[in-house]
Amino acid sequence: MDNVWKKYEDDDLNRLNEICDDYRKFLSVSKIEREVVKNSILLAEEKGFRNLEEWIREGKKLSAGDKVYVNNRGKSLALFVIGEKDITEGINILGAHVDSPRLDLKANPFYEEDEFAYLDTHYYGGIKKYQWVTLPLALHGVVVRKNGEVVPIVVGEDESDPVVGITDLLPHLGKEQMKKEASTVIEGEKLDVLIGSMPLKEEEKDAVKKNIFMILKNKYGIEEDDFLSAEIEAVPAGKARDFGLDRSMILAYGQDDKVCAYSSLRAFLDCPPCSKTISCILVDKEEIGSVGATGMCSSFYEYAIEEICELLGHTERTAIARCLSASCMLSSDVNAAYDPLYSDVMDKRNASYFNHGVVFCKYTGSRGKSGSNDADAEYIAKLRNIMDHGNVHFQISELGKVDAGGGGTIAYILANKNVNVIDCGVGVLSMHAPWEVTAKADIYEAYKCYLAFLQEA
Numbered sequence: 001m002d003n004v005w006k007k008y009e010d011d012d013l014n015r016l017n018e019i020c021d022d023y024r025k026f027l028s029v030s031k032i033e034r035e036v037v038k039n040s041i042l043l044a045e046e047k048g049f050r051n052l053e054e055w056i057r058e059g060k061k062l063s064a065g066d067k068v069y070v071n072n073r074g075k076s077l078a079l080f081v082i083g084e085k086d087i088t089e090g091i092n093i094l095g096a097h098v099d100s101p102r103l104d105l106k107a108n109p110f111y112e113e114d115e116f117a118y119l120d121t122h123y124y125g126g127i128k129k130y131q132w133v134t135l136p137l138a139l140h141g142v143v144v145r146k147n148g149e150v151v152p153i154v155v156g157e158d159e160s161d162p163v164v165g166i167t168d169l170l171p172h173l174g175k176e177q178m179k180k181e182a183s184t185v186i187e188g189e190k191l192d193v194l195i196g197s198m199p200l201k202e203e204e205k206d207a208v209k210k211n212i213f214m215i216l217k218n219k220y221g222i223e224e225d226d227f228l229s230a231e232i233e234a235v236p237a238g239k240a241r242d243f244g245l246d247r248s249m250i251l252a253y254g255q256d257d258k259v260c261a262y263s264s265l266r267a268f269l270d271c272p273p274c275s276k277t278i279s280c281i282l283v284d285k286e287e288i289g290s291v292g293a294t295g296m297c298s299s300f301y302e303y304a305i306e307e308i309c310e311l312l313g314h315t316e317r318t319a320i321a322r323c324l325s326a327s328c329m330l331s332s333d334v335n336a337a338y339d340p341l342y343s344d345v346m347d348k349r350n351a352s353y354f355n356h357g358v359v360f361c362k363y364t365g366s367r368g369k370s371g372s373n374d375a376d377a378e379y380i381a382k383l384r385n386i387m388d389h390g391n392v393h394f395q396i397s398e399l400g401k402v403d404a405g406g407g408g409t410i411a412y413i414l415a416n417k418n419v420n421v422i423d424c425g426v427g428v429l430s431m432h433a434p435w436e437v438t439a440k441a442d443i444y445e446a447y448k449c450y451l452a453f454l455q456e457a
């Protein structure tokens with residue numbers, strides 16, 4: 001397998017740069033799941049998609065070529081284009097997740113200590129805690145007032161905004177700290193975000209914290225109590241950037257799994273009319289086990305297909321079972337790319353490499369494939385054929401050495417519904433770190449792969 005840059009002609013390079021530039025811009029304004037869903041709906045509506053609820057309300061039947069989406073609580077999204085073939089002949093599904101590791105604010109986040117105001121956090125997903133100190137952080141999310149009004153919050157992204165962050169001990173006094181294991185050198189309870197140091201003149205107690213509240217009240221009209229019903233995430237501040245002096249890579253927060261979410265959505269929206277129904281799922285909560293109403297384990301996706309079946313005139317009880325059993329899915333999620341600095345955790349013959357194309361992963365899991373979806377050989381053979389036909393450069397890998405650890409994705413969840421599923425995505429360096437790295441050539445090949453899959457699976 002060759003480095004795919006060597007194979008590109010000018011047409012490829014132009015298309016690659018166009019897609020990667022759009023991806024970088026999308027990523028810079030789509031750091032958390034709610035922002036991804038909102039911005040994805042905007043892109044879909046530009047292409048003529050409409051909310052399925054409108055369809056249901058109007059009692060309109062669906063037919064081939066119709067484009068609909070289901071917005072699940074603003075945190076996950078399912079899009080469909082109805083095909084010529086009957087829906088019981090199956091759907092070609094792309095599924096990615098749009099949540100990423102971060103620091104969530106606790107329900108009672110504010111406190112003042114020795115004239116500093118802090119936000120108390122509870123980390124979300126698998127992080128190396130020591131990576132999150134001394135970084136510029138931004139706050140993204142929503143505060144929901146008692147009357148139901150949703151106040152969106154983004155602080156720290158505009159050039160003129162302040163940023164916040166977590167302090168660390170100076171090395172001069174870090175002798176004891178440096179003896180600790182990496183997992184405890186920064187403890188979860190110490191990941192508290194410093195947000196202010198200026199007291200209100202006329203206040204005796206918590207004067208710094210009170211000053212912060214005055215600022216929040218003036219800017220957003222919110223009170224301390226309103227944070228009881230809020231979801232605010234502290235994430236690395238700043239835009240996605242070209243990475244490398246040759247600009248061959250992208251550095252950004254949250255590329256697991258927005259690199260696959262964006263390339264899947266882009267391929268889905270660019271896809272010409274298909275004979276089968278096609279779908280793209282962008283889902284929340286993968287990093288903590290796909291739990292909750294907005295995670296992949298929720299029934300929302302099946303409910304959406306049930307609604308669609310009914311609007312297509314399928315009222316028989318078996319329609320959804322037949323549809324899912326005939327469906328194919330790519331679980332679009334990232335893979336741990338080979339890193340020469342950490343080659344000891346990789347099996348070189350079964351690793352994924354930067355610039356070697358989109359990565360198929362037959363199984364993930366840990367301790368002997370536990371928790372994985374093991375895609376069957378027949379399905380992989382079919383996909384190999386589609387990739388070759390679509391001139392897609394791909395590689396097949398595992399997630400690191402057998403006993404090195406492991407991980408999971410949403411693949412097994414739809415597989416449990418009897419859908420044919422395999423993991424398929426982009427290799428990442430520094431996965432789950434505040435700033436992750438991907439290769440542009442792999443993003444382009446993922447896009448081509450998803451496009452070929454939607455049309456031919």
Ligand code: MN
Binds near residue numbers: 097257286333334
């Ligand atoms: Mn992932």
Ligand code: MN
Binds near residue numbers: 256287432
């Ligand atoms: Mn992950």
